[in-house]
Each structure stands twice: as structure tokens, then as C-alpha cells.
Amino acid sequence: MESSLYQLYYYPLNASMAPHFILEELNVDFELIIVDRKSNAQKSPNYLALNPAGRIPTLVDDGLAIFESPAICIHLAENHPSSNLIPKVGEKNRALFFQWLMYLTNTVQAELMVCFYPQKHTTNVKTVDNIIEAQEVRITEMFNLLDRELENKDFLVGNSISVCDYFLFMLAVWADEFKKPPLGFSNLSRYLRKLAKRDAIINVCKKENLSLSDYQ
Structure with missing residues (x-):
């Protein structure tokens, strides 16, 4: 294949x-x-x-x-x-891979969607700003959890890059205008800056017109 x-x-x-x-x-x-x-x-x-x-x-x-x-x-x-972007069946890290990927998609990404599209989550337009503010606080707590997890680690799961790392990089890009963006956390910042040196991320960001200057 x-x-x-x-x-x-x-x-x-x-x-x-x-x-x-x-x-x-x-x-x-x-x-x-x-x-x-x-x-x-x-x-x-x-x-x-x-x-x-x-x-x-x-x-x-x-x-x-x-x-x-x-x-x-x-x-x-x-x-x-x-x-090796996903641990093989039978490897201990496979369960952790799915844990973190589900956390990133079902929790962090889902909460980001509420933050970015608050009007879809209320029938009262006057509450939109409150939703955005509350969501940013919630999501910042999630990045704080990820920051603690990444202490002394180069990758979220195991000792090599996985789908989880690329997914987290995408979500970090989305949150880069938060009051405390992902680059504002020490471990997360170190991790993201290292990922930003990978050819795959450099090539995609060129094609999608995203500057990586903040990650250098």
C-alpha cells in the first residue's frame, strides 16, 4: 500500500x-x-x-x-x-495513543469549535462574548494539562512522532491568538518549536500560507 x-x-x-x-x-x-x-x-x-x-x-x-x-x-x-505514526496492535503505547488522540479531538477540538462558532451554541446573541471568554478559560486549562504531560518529553506518545503530535500542532495553531497561547507554556512551547522544524510541517505551512516565524 x-x-x-x-x-x-x-x-x-x-x-x-x-x-x-x-x-x-x-x-x-x-x-x-x-x-x-x-x-x-x-x-x-x-x-x-x-x-x-x-x-x-x-x-x-x-x-x-x-x-x-x-x-x-x-x-x-x-x-x-x-x-510508526501509530503504535502497533499489542504495544502498550497504543492505548495511550488513542487516549490522547480522543482527548485532542473530543475535548480540545470540540471546545475550540464552541469558542470559534459561539453563535451556534446559543439562541441569545448577547451571550456570544461570554461563551468565547468562558471557552478560552476552559481550553487554556486543557493546554496547561498538555504542558504538564510534555515535561521532559519530545513527543506526546512514546519516543517518536505520531499522529497525536501533528494533531496537537494543528490545534495549537488555531489557539495562537489566545491571551495565553500554546507558545506561552514552557514545555508546550519547546515541543511546538521543535515540531515546527520538521519538513512535513514546513511544507504544509508553505502550501497553506501560514508563517512559522512565531515558532522559531
Whole structure:
């Protein structure tokens, strides 16, 4: 399976960023297809035929369409076991890998979505600012937990890069304008700056037009 052609339907700096990192890390043949969120292209009939949730990203692998960013990342990692981007079945770290990936997706990412789209979580527009403020406090506590976890560690799980690290880097980028951004934590900052030197992250950030100057 090492030479598959993948198609990633993406939009810059969206949840497609983590799968984009993984594809670059794997150094496989893939095609990027932009889904223009500005024109609501993710709700178009053609896109909905691939992804009925109408969200970004979608990965097409030999005719199989997969949505949900973490599911895509796991699929890619398991398609390329030699990459070691996911611990193998039977390894102790596999349970920790899923623990942290679920924490990043079900907790941190989910709370970020409430923070960024507060109007979807209230029927009273006057409460939007309160939601944003409360969410930032909650999410900052989550980054504090991750900062403690990363003490004396280069990677979130085990001794080599995994999907979890790329997923966390994406979420950190999203939160970079918080009062205390991820780079404001000592362990998290060290960790993110080291990740930012990886070719996969450099290449994706060039393609998605994100400056890494803050991470240098």
C-alpha cells in the first residue's frame, strides 16, 4: 500500500491540516483539492456525495471516501505501518495513543469549535462574548494539562512522532491568538518549536500560507 494515490479535500488551516501533515510526513503521492469554504462549497451536491456531513476534510483512497480528520489520520498511519505514526496492535503505547488522540479531538477540538462558532451554541446573541471568554478559560486549562504531560518529553506518545503530535500542532495553531497561547507554556512551547522544524510541517505551512516565524 506504500504507493497509493490519495486525494485530500481541504481548506487552508482547517481540520484538513492534520491529514495534510500526515501525507507530507509519509512522503506519498497525493493530490490536494481545495473546497472553497467562502462559497460554502462543502455544502454543494458534489461534495455532499463524498461527505454527507458537509464538512472539511475528506480523503479519497482508491475510491473510498473517508471523513473526520482523526479517522483519516489513523487510516493513513495504518496504511503505512512502517511510518510508526501509530503504535502497533499489542504495544502498550497504543492505548495511550488513542487516549490522547480522543482527548485532542473530543475535548480540545470540540471546545475550540464552541469558542470559534459561539453563535451556534446559543439562541441569545448577547451571550456570544461570554461563551468565547468562558471557552478560552476552559481550553487554556486543557493546554496547561498538555504542558504538564510534555515535561521532559519530545513527543506526546512514546519516543517518536505520531499522529497525536501533528494533531496537537494543528490545534495549537488555531489557539495562537489566545491571551495565553500554546507558545506561552514552557514545555508546550519547546515541543511546538521543535515540531515546527520538521519538513512535513514546513511544507504544509508553505502550501497553506501560514508563517512559522512565531515558532522559531
